Amino acid sequence: MFGIYLKRELSRRKKVALVVALGLALGIALVITVNSVSAGMQKAQDKVLESLYGLGTDMTVTKARSAPGDNASGGPRFEFDAQSDEDEEQSSDRVMTQGGEALSASLVEKVGKQSGVANAVGALTLNVTKVDGSFTQGQAQSGSGQSQGEGGPGAGGTSTGQPQVQGGGASFDVNSYSVAGVDVTDQDLGPLAGSEITSGKTFTTAQSNAKVAVLSKSYAKENEYKVGETFKISGTKYTVIGIATPESSESTTDVYLPLKQAQTLGDAKNKVTTIYVKATDSQRIDAVKSAIQKNISGTTVTTSADLADTVSGSLSTASDLASSVGKWLSIAVLAAAFLVAGLLTSSAVSRRVREFGTLKALGWTSGRVTRQVVGEAVVSGLVGGVLGIAVGLAGAYTVTAISPTLEAELGATAGGMGGGPGGGMGGPAAQQSSNALEIALTAPVSATTIALAVGLAVTGGLIAGAFGGWRASRLRPADALRRVE
Known part of the structure; x- marks a missing residue:
């Protein structure tokens, strides 16, 4: 009886049920997409840290390089023999x-x-x-505008300038x-x-x-x-x-x-x-x-957590947006969806005063009426959950398919440590301002995220049902008689 009546009532009120389902679907899809992108950001950051910090390494111990003295040489010097044979x-x-x-x-x-x-x-x-390379010896030539002997015998051509070396170099x-x-x-x-x-x-x-x-x-x-x-x-x-x-x-x-x-x-x-x-x-x-x-x-001890704080670039910016703006936006949309679902359900109950009053006159208890309203709302929430999961998975798949490239820059940590060899601080990049890597972003969807989506769908349905159930439980059979025309 409960299932038959539930199906009939949902069929009669398709528009309201669809609006409730779509509102919840939008919020759930946004939650799935944001959570998946956030997981992808974390995965990308872990990838950066793993490659620069070291597989299985929990921390590194280094010592900051002391400031050079007044007599210290500024950089490498190379000495070559310029008198060696040509080439x-x-x-x-x-x-x-x-x-x-x-x-x-x-x-x-x-x-x-x-x-x-x-x-x-x-x-x-x-x-x-x-x-590595070589020196090339230059060739000496006269410096006048007219080379020696120009114009042939008797022309009187002579060289008057100083010889110049042309060509050569290193x-x-x-x-x-x-x-x-x-x-x-x-x-x-x-x-x-x-x-x-x-x-x-x-x-x-x-x-x-x-x-x-x-x-x-x-x-x-x-x-x-x-x-x-x-x-x-x-x-x-x-x-x-x-x-x-x-x-x-x-x-x-x-x-x-x-x-x-x-x-x-x-x-x-x-x-x-x-x-x-x-x-x-x-x-x-x-x-x-x-x-x-x-x-x-x-000594300077640097952990992977310390190193994570130095990651900047588009990866860090996108991660901040996903973790702060994205999550707060998801919460706001979900709250709005829950509120709209509750108000629509409550409004629908108000338009069904005659129906519920008549059912009570026929012997339905307030609890049964409430369960009927909550059941309809939960079904709408589950439909919204299915739609939301489908849209959310599509969004996550789209991000993974596009695979936008993000840049991660690992800045120098305390003591001047940058990204080290094969994963560590203290490598060649320590003398540079940063060590940049390009990471392809993915949006993995975990079973936990799907379970969260289902939970949100049920929660949304229960909240909407609670609004409507509370309103329905307050109805009396006399209300139905007053509205009989």
């Missing part, structure tokens, strides 16, 4: 540590012994500036790339942790001081290096044993070497620039950070 190729490499001030390698063990630290690994980041190419020294005994944490070896192999524990290298995919492709080939850094020849592909965004590291080899290249024996730290419990990261800062003075 002789000359080359020079300048290797410098990057990131922060070098730390003693013994601090890695000290950090590892702090309470709450599961593992600690040291790494050394270098920047290599390679300059042509040099400058190439800069980053190098990361990896602790080959523990590669699950550190620069290589965020990359996958897609060609060749990675380092073995026996290669702690071997002249071998792993190259990033982009660097190997740009320079046409393959596994088994060799290249030189400051006169030292290294054999390529593997090609690493970042698991997320592009890494800022071009070349990976065993830590001892990197220390030798950078003239930084027993030094590291970054200590990668993994906590025993993700809930204790702040406590571990405080313990390291307290027990190891002069």
